Structure formats: C-alpha cells, structure tokens
Amino acid sequence: MQKAAIERNNETIAAQLTPVGRETVQDRVYSELRRALIGGLFEPSQVLTIRGLADALVTSTMPVREALGRLITEKALEALPNRSVRVPPITLERIDDLLRARSLIEGEAIALAAARMNARQIATVEAMLGEWDEMRALKHKKDIDREATLNQSFHFEIYRCCGSAVLIPMIESLWLQSGPCIRVAIYAFSDAGEVDTAHYHRSIVAALARQDAQAAREALVADISRPFAFLRDKLQSASKEGLRA
Amino acid sequence: MQKAAIERNNETIAAQLTPVGRETVQDRVYSELRRALIGGLFEPSQVLTIRGLADALVTSTMPVREALGRLITEKALEALPNRSVRVPPITLERIDDLLRARSLIEGEAIALAAARMNARQIATVEAMLGEWDEMRALKHKKDIDREATLNQSFHFEIYRCCGSAVLIPMIESLWLQSGPCIRVAIYAFSDAGEVDTAHYHRSIVAALARQDAQAAREALVADISRPFAFLRDKLQSASKEGLRA
C-alpha cells in the first residue's frame, strides 16, 4: 500500500506548479470586452461588429459572437433591430436609472459587508487607501486607467464580503452598464479640476471599521453619486446648448 | 409627388397586418429555455447537454450553445468545471440569498410603481385578480402551470410600471434563478393544502390603489416570501432526516 506515498508525491508536485487552468478563448474574449467596457474604452453609441472585434482580438468570429451575446443579455451592449450591436447611448433617464439601481444594490451589499467584515478584511481595504495616496503623490502623471482599476478593486473587495452570491453578479452587471457613462464623466472631471475620491473612500473605510452599516451605505452612495451627478449636469447643459443652436 | 399617398397606403396595410418580426432561432431557443426554467420544468441539479437540447428543440447545436451561454451569464444555469452545464442546485444559503435580493429589488420596483401607476394600469392588474378567482372557481382541476403563468403576469404587469429599464431585467434574472426552486415549493404547497395567493395579491392591489408605496412593498414581500419560507422549512427538515439516517 504505497498509495499514501504517491499521494504525498503528487501533493508536493502540485505545490510547486502553478495551475495553468483551462480558460477557453470565449472566456478570454468575454473578460477582455468586459474590461474594455468597464474601463470605458468604448464610447456610448459606438457600433461593434463581430468580424471587427475578431480581427482586433486575433481570433475567429465564433468566440466573439458568443461573448457579444452574453454581454447583450447583461445589458452591457444593445442589440439594434438591424441585428447590429452597439454600446448603449447615454440619456438623462438612463443615468438616473443606473444611479438609483446602483445605490440600492451596492448600498445593500456594503451594509451586509459592514456586519460581516473581519479585521483582516478591513485591513486589506485600508491598505488600498494607502495605495491610492501613493499614486496620488506622484500626480504629475495622471493615470486615469490606473485610478479606475484601483477604484474598482476597492469597491469589489468590500462587496465580496457581503456574502451574497446573487448580489455580486448584479453589481458587476451594473458596473458594466455604467462603465461607458462613468468614463465620460471621469474625463470631464480631470479637466474640471481635482476631486478627492480618496476622501470618500476614507469615510467608507471608517464606517466599516466601526461596523456602522448605515454610515457605510451613505458614504458609498455619496461616492458613486458624484460622477453621475457631474455627468447629469454636463448632459443637461449640453442639451440646452443644443436647443439654443 | 405621390409619395405621401404611397406612405398612407403602406400605413393602412401596416395597420391590418400583425408584425411577424424577424426572430432568430437563437432567440426562440432562448425564450423557450427561459420559459422552461421560470416554469420549473427543469429540476435543480439537472444536467443539460447542448446536443440533447438541440434534438429536443429540433434545431442544430449552434443556437442552443449561444442560448446556454447567455443563461449562464445570468446565473440561470451553472457551468461546471467539466464544462457541462446544469440547473443550479438548491441550498439553504441560496434560498435566503435569492429571497433577500428579490425583496430588495422587487420591493423597490413596486414602490416606484405605486407612485406612478395611473387608473387604467391599476384597473388592468385588478382585472387579473378577477381572472385568478375565476380560475380558482373551477378548482377541481388544479392547473399549476396556469397559476404560475398568471402569477408571473400579475407581478410583471406591476413592475413594468416602475419606469426603470435597469431594474426590470434584474428582476427577470432573479425569477430565472428562483424558478426551479419555487416550482419545487409550489408542488409541495399543493400537497400540503391550499394557500391563498389571491389574498396577498388583493392586498397588493389595494395598496397600489391608494398609492401607498410602503404598504405595497410589505404586501409584496409577504407574497414572495411565502414559497421561499415553505421551501426553507422543507429543506431543513429534509437535512435533519438526512442526518438521522
């Protein structure tokens, strides 16, 4: 019975090797498109074609069309009656709609998380606060992409603690939908002068640290409302311009 | 310039014809699978294969695999590491999770709807109440499928009035996820004796009629909690049985 020995041997091998996984092309395409959408690499109303994306991603059309189908069901993309697909356009109603849904669901998620986070988990998000300051210190080079990524990690690190396998995918879907809008707002932000995202994040962490669910929810809503409110104003003045012209 | 005349002619023709649309096979497969899932035709933990479904639906594998992919991203189905796909199994945590999410989001939707519904819309859902009683009158033949369909129509008729294009797809996704669980509960219900769904629906309509958002929310939560609570008890006693054995 040297079975135990073989078992041990296999375990030591497993400990040395990093699992390569068996990610399909379709999965890679899907995450790549997700990343692009949340990061705002696509503009609202931009039309996407299967063959175009397949060329850009250097694959065949097959994985792309399945990934697009999945993104359409998540409302991250929009299927036009022409059967072509585009990034959903920004409208005032949609902005308010998205903000309300995000406040509701992400607010619930952080309230749940506030009651469940342990010291280690709080320390993790606190550390991300430091990372943010660090990045801000060398502000000569504004790296909007890096800021967006860090912001996303911060939020989802918290949401992951809410213990709900149902809410988190919904939040991801909401980020996917608001990604293109938000990015437009962020660009406008950095033109219009600095905003202290770090301040909002600090008050979120403070509320979490004292397990104050209500305060955490309010701080979070304040944080996510900012770009939406900014975008809303921008859109309203733009439409007034349009009316005048 | 007889363009206007042609236009008019086309319009009169269009008024007579019912649009056949240009629904793709993929769309039909997708809605069929949705219907089956919400209706609970698939059992939790049941494994589905692409070729099997393609045979059952009399199409090729192509539309089926895309539909399955979409359902997986909505968490209506689950992708196993083996790359096979199954209906998500029922667990206690999942039941609580789904109920919490549904209470939160559908509660918000009905609260919004309460403030927005006009007399005609309220009359519509009131009429559905009557339809329910009618069906119940000839209760000799319990048609669970018909009850489920009517229940779904009732709820979504209300939700559609909330004016949010973001919330409604999320609610659909939640129904898709809870469909298989609920159906198990409903079957157990009808064994365990009658429950007065109509009573809950009546109090929902009453609250909507007097635009009482809070009452509507509470009545709704009571309505959707019932099968979940029932299922929860059933599962708990079953697991106790399992432990004893």
Place this chain on the structure above:
DNA sequence: TCAACGCAAGTGTGATCACAAATCAAAGTC
C-alpha cells in the same frame, strides 16, 4: 478480488462555409 489501464462513445469548443439581410455607392430615371 480489486485497482489500473485502455478503448469507445459522448460532449464542448473553435473554425469555416453558405446564405440572407442590411448598407453603401454609383448609375439610371423622371
């Protein structure tokens, strides 16, 4: 007797082709 091996059927994934619909541009018509 039982575990390990190996073969065969079944399954998901990706590529390619055929086809229909949409789009765009140039030529034609009033």
Place this chain on the structure above:
DNA sequence: GACTTTGATTTGTGATCACACTTGCGTTGA
C-alpha cells in the same frame, strides 16, 4: 437636380466539421 434603382460589399446567422477532453465500461494485470 432630387429621387429611385441596381449591384457590390459587409454583416449576422445557422450548419457542419475537426479536435480535445471527459466519462463509462470492459479488459487486463497483480
């Protein structure tokens, strides 16, 4: 000159094939 028509190109959809992986069962070996 404005509008329609026609033809070429582009695009999404569905079918089919090839390949890799998994699974199940029967055989082999100790």
